[in-house]
Amino acid sequence: xxxxxxxxxxxxxxxxxxxxxxxxxxxxxxxxxxxxxxxxxxxxxxxxxxxxxxxxxxxxxxxxxxxxxxxxxxxxxxxxxxxxxxxxxxxxxxxxxxxxxxxxxxxxxxxxxxxxxxxxxxxxxxxxxxxxxxxxxxxxxxxxxxxxxxxxxxxxxxxxxxxxxxxxxxxxxxxxxxxxxxxxxxxxxxxxxxxxxxxxxxxxxxxxxxxxxxxxxxxxxxxxxxxxxxxxxxxxxxxxxxxxxxxxxxxxxxxxxxxxxxxxxxxxxxxx
Numbered sequence: 001x002x003x004x005x006x007x008x009x010x011x012x013x014x015x016x017x018x019x020x021x022x023x024x025x026x027x028x029x030x031x032x033x034x035x036x037x038x039x040x041x042x043x044x045x046x047x048x049x050x051x052x053x054x055x056x057x058x059x060x061x062x063x064x065x066x067x068x069x070x071x072x073x074x075x076x077x078x079x080x081x082x083x084x085x086x087x088x089x090x091x092x093x094x095x096x097x098x099x100x101x102x103x104x105x106x107x108x109x110x111x112x113x114x115x116x117x118x119x120x121x122x123x124x125x126x127x128x129x130x131x132x133x134x135x136x137x138x139x140x141x142x143x144x145x146x147x148x149x150x151x152x153x154x155x156x157x158x159x160x161x162x163x164x165x166x167x168x169x170x171x172x173x174x175x176x177x178x179x180x181x182x183x184x185x186x187x188x189x190x191x192x193x194x195x196x197x198x199x200x201x202x203x204x205x206x207x208x209x210x211x212x213x214x215x216x217x218x219x220x221x222x223x224x225x226x227x228x229x230x231x232x233x234x235x236x237x238x239x240x241x242x243x244x245x246x247x248x249x250x251x252x253x254x255x256x257x258x259x260x261x262x263x264x265x266x267x268x269x270x271x272x
Contacts, residue, residue, distance in 0.1 A: 010058040014074075018097045021074025023047045023066045025058035032061030034271045035107055035128045039066040040095060042112025042134075043190060044156065044182040046073030049111065049246045056255050065102060069094045069117075072183055083154060086186040088117060088198050095121040107262065107269070111246055112136060112219070113185075115211075116193055116200075123204040129266045130209045131258055134243045136193040137222045138200035141230050144220050145194045154184030165218030168242035169249065178247055202231045208265045209233035212254065214241040234265065 015022040027033075037057055041049040047066040057064040068075040069091040071083050078086065095117060099106055105128040110118035115135025122130045137144065149155055157165075163175050170178075192198050209231050213224030215238070228235035238245070238254045245251045262269050 009055050012054065015101075017067075017101045018094075019076030020070065020094055020098060021047055021068040021072075022098055022101070023050075023054060025054040025064040027058045027061050027063060031058075031063055032271055033063070033269055035105060035266070035269050036063035036065060036102055037107045037109055038095070038098060038102065039064070040108065040110040040114035040118050041066070041068065041072070042110075042114045042136075043185040043193075045111075046075075046181070046183070048073060048181065049244075051247075052251055053246060053255055056252055057259070060259055062259070065098065065106075067094065067098045071186070073181065083186055084151060085188065087188045088113075088120060088192050091117045091189065092121045096124060099126055107131065107266070109133070109258070110135065112221075112243065113189065113193055116198055119200045119205070120198060122207060122209075123201060125206075127205075127207045128269065129207050129262060130205065131212065131261075132210070132224075132227065133212045133245065133254070134214050134217055134219070134221060135211060135224070135227060137196065137227055138198050138230070139196045140200070140202075141196065141222055141226060143194060143196040144222060148191050148195060149187045151187045151191065153187065155187045155190060156182060156184040166242060166244040167248065168216040168240075170247070178244075205231065210258070210261055210265070211235040212258065213237035214243055214245050215239050216241065217243040219243050234261070236261075 011026040013024040039050040046068040050066040071078045107129045108118035109131040115132030211224040211228040224235040
């Protein structure tokens with residue numbers, strides 16, 4: 001029997017939704033699962049962080065979408081003043097716009113800063129499940145640093161520092177290709193995350209939640225089990241993974257764990 005690893009690449013489509021780049025991967029024969037997945041990238045990245053995951057989930061039978069939030073690759077560009085004042089709440093608006101365009105309940109999967117975005121987006125409903133990978137934390141858990149970055153200009157981390165903190169098993173040329181695709185991040189959004197400035201009310205999120213940790217994470221975020229405890233949610237740590245697991249070979253093992261959890265934990269995920 002064939003697996004999602006050896007099927008031909010599924011059809012991919014590119015959309016513009018309210019000035020946001022949305023990449024879609026279409027399952028063969030309509031797919032085996034009833035609910036779509038919307039992937040949300042973290043700081044500095046774009047929809048392309050899920051380049052490996054989009055076709056994998058589609059070939060497994062899941063309708064799959066990944067967006068770039070405003071001022072990230074393929075999406076509408078902001079003036080310097082607009083970007084200076086951009087925060088998590090604006091990125092949540094982008095997620096909600098794409099949710100509305102997809103229609104019906106979706107599974108939200110967010111990585112790093114995107115994990116905090118999907119936690120906040122889930123307060124507003126229309127969500128079948130929430131999965132946060134190497135996620136930033138809401139205010140109720142506490143800060144992960146005690147200083148504030150200058151919000152007058154966007155921030156891009158040093159190349160070598162980022163490689164050591166975010167990757168475990170990647171060669172230099174592959175890392176350089178990724179780094180060259182990153183964009184400076186809104187410093188206000190980074191400060192909201194690191195200084196615990198985003199309030200999320202667990203009582204407003206009725207969907208099942210899963211927090212996924214990684215083995216090698218030099219970013220300094222709270223562990224997955226601490227976030228899971230705050231929400232009364234499930235958690236797991238996938239061995240042999242790094243913070244930027246989406247872009248490393250180990251990422252597809254994590255994707256398999258996530259798909260398995262969705263099948264077990266989310267009513268209606270599989271087609272009748």
